[in-house]
Amino acid sequence: MKMPVKKSSLGRGLNALLGADSTTAADQVTNVLPIDQIDPNPFQPRTTFDEQEIASLVESIQANGVLTPILVRSAEGGRYQIVAGERRWRASQVVGLMEIPVYIRDVDDALALEMAIVENEQRDNLTAVESARAYKRLIEEFSYSQQDVATRIGISRTHVSNLLRLLQLPLAIQGLVENRKLDMGQARALIGLVEAEALRIADLAMKDGWSTRKVEEEVKKIGKPSVAKSTVEMDASVVALSDELAKLLSLPVNIKQSKRGFGMVQIEFSSKKELEFVTKLLRNKI
DSSP states (O other): OOOOOSHHHHHHHHHHTTOOSSSOOHOOOEEEEEEEGEEOOTOOOOOOOOHHHHHHHHHHHHHHHOOEEEEEEEOGGOEEEEEEEEHHHHHHHHHTOOOEEEOOOOHHHHHHHHHHHHEEEEEEEOOHHHHHHHHHHHHHHHHOOHHHHHHHHHHHHEEEHHHHHGGGHHHHHHHHHTTSSSOOOHHHTTTOOOHHHHHHHHHHHHTTTTTTHHHHHHHHHHHOOOOOOTTTOOOOOHHHHHHHHHHHSSSSEEEETTTSSEEEOOOOOOOHHHHHHHHHHHHHHH
16 A cells, blocks of 8 residues: 655656656657547646636747647547647637647546646646645545555645645635635635634735735634643654654654643544555554
C-alpha cells in the first residue's frame, strides 16, 4: 500500500505520469483529426476557462497554427476524448479550424483524470477547491489513498489532506474560493464555523482585504469548537513521538494528553485501503 515518494510527477510533467521519460515510437506519430470528432475530457477538473487565456491562444493559432498537438484517447463510436490540451482545442474552434494535430494514447479513466490535474496545476489554473474535488474523485471513484494521490500528482500528503478539508466548508464559501475571491489560507480558517458566521467573516475579508492571519484572529474571537479543557499542551517528547508515528504511517496523527498524563491517539485515514495498512502494521509490531 505504501508507495515510494517520487520527487514530483507534477514537476516532471505529463511524461512522468505516462511513464515516458523518453518518447516512444507511438508518441512520435502525429495524427490529424476533425475537431468535431473530438470531445472534451469528462474528467476535466476546471469548471471555467479564462477568456483572456483563450483569446491569447486564438491569436497565436491564427498566426502560427497549432504548434503542439493535443493528447487524445479513443472513445466509443469512433470518437476521441481529450486527455490534455483542451484550451488549444477550444481556441482552434474559435479560429474556425476544421482539423487539429493530435497524439493518440491508450489512457484509462484514472490516468485521464491525473493528467488533467497535472496539466492544469502546472499552469496554476486550478483553484484549491477544484483541486480538492479532483483529488476526492480519485479517492472515491478509483480507490486511491491520500498518499497515492500525493505520490502520483507530486505533492505532499499533508497538502492533499489540507485541500480535502476545504470540502467541509459551506458551498457558498467553496464558491468564493472557486471564483478566487478567497484564497486557500483564508478559507481554511473558516472550517468548522456555521455558514452564517463563515459568510460574515468572508465578506469582511473580501471587503477590507484581510490577510489569512487577520481572518484567523477574527475566527478566534467568536470561538471555534475546541478540545476539552482537560487537554493540555504536549511536552516535546510526546510531540516527537507523534511526528515519528505520522512519518511511519504516512497519515495524520493527533495525540491528546490530559493533565494527569492519560489521553488518546487519533489516526486519520481516508479509505479502507489505508485502514487495512495501519491494521497490518500494528499487528506486525505488537
